Amino acid sequence: MNEALERLERTVLHPLTHTTMTYRIVVLALAAVAGWGLYAFSIQMRNGLVVTGMRDYILWGLYISNFVFFIGISHAGTLISAILRVTKAEWRVSITRMAEFITVVALTVGGVFPIIDMGRPDRVPSILWFGRFQSPIVWDILAISTYLTGSAIYLFLPLIEDLAICRDKLPKTLSPWRRLFYRVLSVGWRGTDSQKKSLFTAMGIMAILIIPIAVSVHTVVSFIFAMTLRSGWNSTVYGIYFVAGAIFSGIATIIIVMAILRRAFHLEEYITSKQFVYLGYMLGAFVLIMAYFNLLEFLVPGYKNEEGEGFLLQSMLAGKYAWMYWAYIVAGLGIPAFIILNPRTRNVKGLVIASILVNIAMWLERFLVVVPALDVPLLPREAVTYVPTWVEWSIIAGAFAEFSLIIAVFAKLFPVISIWEVKEQMEQKEHVAAEAETSPATTHGFGERAKTSPFGT
Amino acid sequence: MELTRRELLKWLGATGIAVTAASYIPWLGKSASAEQATTSGTQTTRLRRWSMVIDLKRCDGCIGLKTSPQCTQACIMGHQAPVGMKWIEVFEFKRELGGSYFMPVPCQHCENAPCTNVCPVGATFSTPEGVVLVDQTRCIGCRLCMAACPYQRRFFNWGDPQVPPETRSAKYDLHRQVPAIKGTVMKCSFCVDMARNGSVPFCVAGCPRSALWFGDLEEDIATNSRDIVKLSRFMAENEAFRFKEELGTHPRVYYLPGHGQNVGRNPYQTGLLPASWPWGGKK
Numbered sequence: 158m159n160e161a162l163e164r165l166e167r168t169v170l171h172p173l174t175h176t177t178m179t180y181r182i183v184v185l186a187l188a189a190v191a192g193w194g195l196y197a198f199s200i201q202m203r204n205g206l207v208v209t210g211m212r213d214y215i216l217w218g219l220y221i222s223n224f225v226f227f228i229g230i231s232h233a234g235t236l237i238s239a240i241l242r243v244t245k246a247e248w249r250v251s252i253t254r255m256a257e258f259i260t261v262v263a264l265t266v267g268g269v270f271p272i273i274d275m276g277r278p279d280r281v282p283s284i285l286w287f288g289r290f291q292s293p294i295v296w297d298i299l300a301i302s303t304y305l306t307g308s309a310i311y312l313f314l315p316l317i318e319d320l321a322i323c324r325d326k327l328p329k330t331l332s333p334w335r336r337l338f339y340r341v342l343s344v345g346w347r348g349t350d351s352q353k354k355s356l357f358t359a360m361g362i363m364a365i366l367i368i369p370i371a372v373s374v375h376t377v378v379s380f381i382f383a384m385t386l387r388s389g390w391n392s393t394v395y396g397i398y399f400v401a402g403a404i405f406s407g408i409a410t411i412i413i414v415m416a417i418l419r420r421a422f423h424l425e426e427y428i429t430s431k432q433f434v435y436l437g438y439m440l441g442a443f444v445l446i447m448a449y450f451n452l453l454e455f456l457v458p459g460y461k462n463e464e465g466e467g468f469l470l471q472s473m474l475a476g477k478y479a480w481m482y483w484a485y486i487v488a489g490l491g492i493p494a495f496i497i498l499n500p501r502t503r504n505v506k507g508l509v510i511a512s513i514l515v516n517i518a519m520w521l522e523r524f525l526v527v528v529p530a531l532d533v534p535l536l537p538r539e540a541v542t543y544v545p546t547w548v549e550w551s552i553i554a555g556a557f558a559e560f561s562l563i564i565a566v567f568a569k570l571f572p573v574i575s576i577w578e579v580k581e582q583m584e585q586k587e588h589v590a591a592e593a594e595t596s597p598a599t600t601h602g603f604g605e606r607a608k609t610s611p612f613g614t
Numbered sequence: 615m616e617l618t619r620r621e622l623l624k625w626l627g628a629t630g631i632a633v634t635a636a637s638y639i640p641w642l643g644k645s646a647s648a649e650q651a652t653t654s655g656t657q658t659t660r661l662r663r664w665s666m667v668i669d670l671k672r673c674d675g676c677i678g679l680k681t682s683p684q685c686t687q688a689c690i691m692g693h694q695a696p697v698g699m700k701w702i703e704v705f706e707f708k709r710e711l712g713g714s715y716f717m718p719v720p721c722q723h724c725e726n727a728p729c730t731n732v733c734p735v736g737a738t739f740s741t742p743e744g745v746v747l748v749d750q751t752r753c754i755g756c757r758l759c760m761a762a763c764p765y766q767r768r769f770f771n772w773g774d775p776q777v778p779p780e781t782r783s784a785k786y787d788l789h790r791q792v793p794a795i796k797g798t799v800m801k802c803s804f805c806v807d808m809a810r811n812g813s814v815p816f817c818v819a820g821c822p823r824s825a826l827w828f829g830d831l832e833e834d835i836a837t838n839s840r841d842i843v844k845l846s847r848f849m850a851e852n853e854a855f856r857f858k859e860e861l862g863t864h865p866r867v868y869y870l871p872g873h874g875q876n877v878g879r880n881p882y883q884t885g886l887l888p889a890s891w892p893w894g895g896k897k
Binding site: 206207212217271281283289292382384385386535536537 | 705734736754
């Protein structure tokens with residue numbers, strides 16, 4: 158057993174001290190794409206939003222849809238890891254860290270998009286000086302900054318013990334600033350009983366607190382749309398529909414990131430197909446939930462076929478945006494459902510493919526939320542089409558590169574698996590197994606028994 | 615460094631309080647808004663309730679005159695509006711069984727304005743006289759007001775506004791919206807600064823058919839700069855309606871139904887001409 162614990166530390170800490178050539182190349186490539194995005198943004202700053210495809214009628218485009226998408230995938234993390242922590246699902250321990258990374262990074266990247274979309278990004282501080290509580294944008298800023306603060310704390314708390322491990326176990330050859338980094342961040346952790354007790358209390362509070370905060374965030378994001386009088390947006394289902402979509406794309410993002418880091422850092426022993434399959438089940442459940450919301454979203458207004466709603470429905474189901482909508486339905490709901498339901502494809506490879514499809518589809522879905530509703534004419538005006546420019550595409554590509562880049566850098570600075578939690582679980586299992594051997598009658602609780610049972614998981 | 619439970623909790627508590635407190639700072643220090651500044655221009659103790667009536671019986675979109683709609687053109691010239699912006703724009707509404715009518719649409723100056731509700735910084739606001747204005751020196755360019763406006767009467771300076779060069783160096787004026795500022799929203803101001811000084815808006819003065827009336831609901835009077843009417847009676851006698859009244863926005867712009875019959879247009883005549891900006895182009 159001791160050997161297993163040592164192997165765990167060795168495997169998880171290895172990437173923190175060893176950098177492969179592939180990693181360098183990937184980071185360089187990502188930095189180049191992010192730099193290109195930055196260059197595109199500098200052009201936009203100089204010339205204004207005229208360099209985008211947005212105009213007075215279709216006044217929001219890729220930036221706002223990307224904002225909604227990234228805030229959506231931020232629900233990966235904290236919400237899932239918190240819900241699983243609160244419900245004590247033991248299989249979560251090896252993946253919560255990655256999930257929490259995704260949350261913090263996605264919020265940081267996504268939160269910038271409303272600013273990129275602004276005509277006067279230089280006046281962002283005005284929101285602080287003149288902010289009005291009546292505006293959904295101010296609700297957004299409050300919700301997102303609260304969520305970012307909360308999820309940063311929630312990422313940090315379970316990290317403390319691992320940072321102490323980094324401080325104590327990493328070789329002395331580490332650069333002095335890295336040593337200082339771990340020493341400062343491990344906030345004097347010694348693993349005493351009183352420290353553990355207060356840490357667990359704090360973690361328990363945060364795990365419960367973060368759930369309503371996460372739900373509120375995407376509800377409030379939907380309010381930017383739902384608080385207007387436009388067809389499609391003028392909807393009461395939007396809040397919960399956005400939250401469901403967020404968790405849906407969040408789960409898919411965890412599966413993708415998990416697969417990449419597992420392959421890159423050889424974590425197959427800790428992230429097994431079990432984690433993938435269980436997340437796959439959650440993904441499958443959300444396929445159904447999303448399908449249900451899509452039905453509601455169209456059936457209810459479609460039945461009445463009010464003028465604007467009818468126009469929107471027509472453009473989505475059979476008109477200008479039909480290819481996107483049906484791509485979303487087929488690639489985002491149909492194929493993933495098939496992959497998850499079929500036991501032969503319900504494996505790591507299949508689920509990663511399903512997750513990639515889900516994320517592409519959810520990105521399209523976010524676009525379909527923003528643009529077609531703006532395309533519904535409020536006056537008998539000439540028809541217009543929104544065609545994103547290279548500047549917009551470059552900034553979007555830059556954002557995805559930046560997202561991956563920060564995750565890559567995080568993975569070099571922090572253990573991507575919660576060492577102490579996996580360790581604790583291993584010890585507990587050992588303990589329970591030993592106890593069961595001597596006197597099976599003393600084993601308590603269904604969960605514990607299932608774990609030691611030969612028929613168990 | 616030994617961290618006790620008490621200390622850790624103290625730290626967490628302090629962080630929580632600090633974060634919460636920080637998010638309230640903006641509302642503690644909220645300064646006098648632009649709203650208060652605009653009321654100082656009103657001289658009387660009675661509050662004006664500026665209002666417009668558009669008589670569609672007299673509007674033929676200026677097709678009978680073979681010119682572009684003159685209300686739009688007068689607005690562009692008077693305000694030196696950036697190229698592409700038609701703060702008042704004439705739309706041709708088709709009837710289902712054939713025929714059409716023309717409808718000039720300025721900002722509706724809603725009493726329950728969806729645009730001012732959503733502005734995060736109070737850059738757009740309703741004055742006590744009921745006019746919706748935009749302070750371009752405060753606007754952050756988020757365009758939520760444009761998304762919220764059910765009449766599509768807000769315009770954005772996507773790039774450097776194309777305006778007469780001499781206006782660029784002018785001192786900023788909230789009512790005239792000069793100079794136009796890149797990355798901000800502009801719209802019809804009801805020419806409220808002129809109304810206070812006793813003249814009608816550019817579009818009303820510029821209408822060759824005298825189809826546009828401007829007045830004050832409080833004093834119950836309106837003029838098309840030729841005749842003067844008792845506003846409430848004029849509207850009651852002519853079946854005045856408001857655009858998209860069912861939305862509950864309470865516009866200050868009223869319409870009298872028609873298709874230009876009083877100026878000799880039959881409902882099948884069509885062919886609006888594009889407006890032009892001497893400092894830029896046609897649209």
